[in-house]
Amino acid sequence: MEQIRVEKTASRGIVVEKVYMYLEPDLTPATGTIADDQVQAEIEKFEAAKNAVVEELGQLAEKNEIFAAHLEIANDFMLQDGVESKIKDSKSNVEQAISNTIDEFAMIFASMDDEYMKERAADVRDIGKRMMAVVKGVKLPDLGVLTEPVVVMAKDMYPSDTVKINPALVKGIITEEGGVTSHVSIIAKSLGIPTLVGVKGILSKVDDGEYICMDAGEGIIVVKPDEDTEKEYLDKKAAYEQERARLEGLRSTPAVTKDGKRIYLCANVGNVQDIRNALPMNIDGVGLFRSEFLYxxxxHFPTEEEQFVVYKEAAELASQELTIRTLDIGGDKELSYYEFEKEENPFLGWRAIRISLDMKDMFKEQLRAILRASAFGHVRIMFPMIIAMEELKNAKHL
Incomplete structure (x- = not known):
């Protein structure tokens, strides 16, 4: 028996189940260069793979907005140009061209300071994995084949891996890589699946089909538990679920202090899916919609129409109150498509409202989108990082 301590808890809960090893197929790109007369054929292979992936992502995006960003990346002309130029200029075969271009794109995100943006490197690699599988004619693993309750264990999991997760069968998730802001963490949390990420070396310590105990709240995994330990965790699981049921029974109870003061509980969200996840908690509205995640x-800088669609849906979902914070970018929050000048102290420099006031056309697009959405609910606007009355006056003047 071995107890492993874990720092990164993505979603709380206690599980005692057997392990299902979710292992990726070998997608190592073929080696060797191509001849001049093979260039067009390799480009056509890439275009066919890209079209197949775009079609699949389009279908997924209709059901889950996470894949809308994937669709944008897959359609990005820079991605296509990168692959095709490697085929034409370096005479790389299509597999090498896809692999190297995806590595370059992923490295851009991975080098960013913001933890959320770092995790987007996994999204880029997810797209590359899909394209490579199509080119190689390889079938990717599918969690939809599960027939019994398990703890899914993997090196990492991408959004496409989570599409067919059935919470009735996937009782827990453990990955060697990834962070708490990764899509698998976000999805697992929304589904209420206990999840631990960034557990280095766990795949070498557990066998497929072996039972483990997992307390995601405490960050503990017990490998090869004895009978007493297994019973201890089953008792803890029962107590945890009983307490959770008690708390869920209080959802509709008004938040009122002992002296009768009504407290309004509003959610802090980064997208529309966060609002959907929070609604069952009987929230009184959204106190902060962080619009920077949309950017x-x-x-690219989202258009007025693209923003309006999102804000409108948010306003309809959180009809009691929706406070949208305008673009809060800069400091540790970067954009992959816009380069900020280096500053000695970026957290106090050109960021947030000062960027918006300098980039007036972009700011006006966002304001128009918010104002249009206000026809569908009680919408308020918050300006970020105001440090002088002049900034507030200038923002309101626009």
């Missing part, structure tokens, strides 16, 4: 998850 950070994109490959």
């Amino acid at each position: 950070m998850q994109n490959t």
Whole structure:
């Protein structure tokens, strides 16, 4: 028996189940260069793979907005140009061209300071994995084949891996890589699946089909538990679920202090899916909608119409109150498609409202989108990082 301590808890809960090893197929690119007369054929292979992936992502995006950002990346002309130029200029075969271009794109995200943006490197690699599988004619593993309750264990999991997760069968998730802001963490949390990420070396310590005990709240995994330990965790699981049921029974109870003062509980969200996840908690509205994620998850400054669609849906969902914070970018929050000048102290320099006031056309697009959405709910606007009355006056003047 071995107890492993874990720092990164993505979603709390206690599980005692057997392990299902979710292992990726070998997608190592073929070696060797191509001849001049093979260039067009390799480009056509890439275009066919890209079209197949775009079609699949389009279908997924209709059901889950996470994949809308993936669709943007897959359609990005820079990605296509990168692959095709490697085929034409370096005479790389299509597999090498895809692999090297994806590595370059992923490295851009991975080198960013913001933890959320770092995790977007996994999204880029997810797209590369899909394209490589199509080119190689390899079938990717599918969690939809599960027939019994398990703890899924993997090196890492991408958004496409989580599409067919059935919470009735996937009782827990453990990955060697990834962070608490990764999509698998976000999805697992929304589904209420206990999840631990960044557990280095765990795959070498556990066998497929072996039972483990997992307390995601405490960050503990017990490998090869004895009978007493297994019973201890089953008792803890029962107590945890009983307490959770008691708390869920209080959802509709008004938040009122002992002296009768009504407290309004509003959610802090980064996208529309966060609002959907919070609604069952009987929230009184959204106290902060962080609009920067709409920019950070994109490959370009979102248009007025693109923003309006999101804000409108948010206003309809959080009809009691929706406070949208205008773009809060800069400091540790970067955009993959816009380069900020280096500053000695970026957290206090050109960021947030000062960027918006300097980039007036971009700012006006966002304000127009918010104002249009206000027809569908009680919407308020918050300006970020105001340090002088002049900034507030200038923002309101626009």
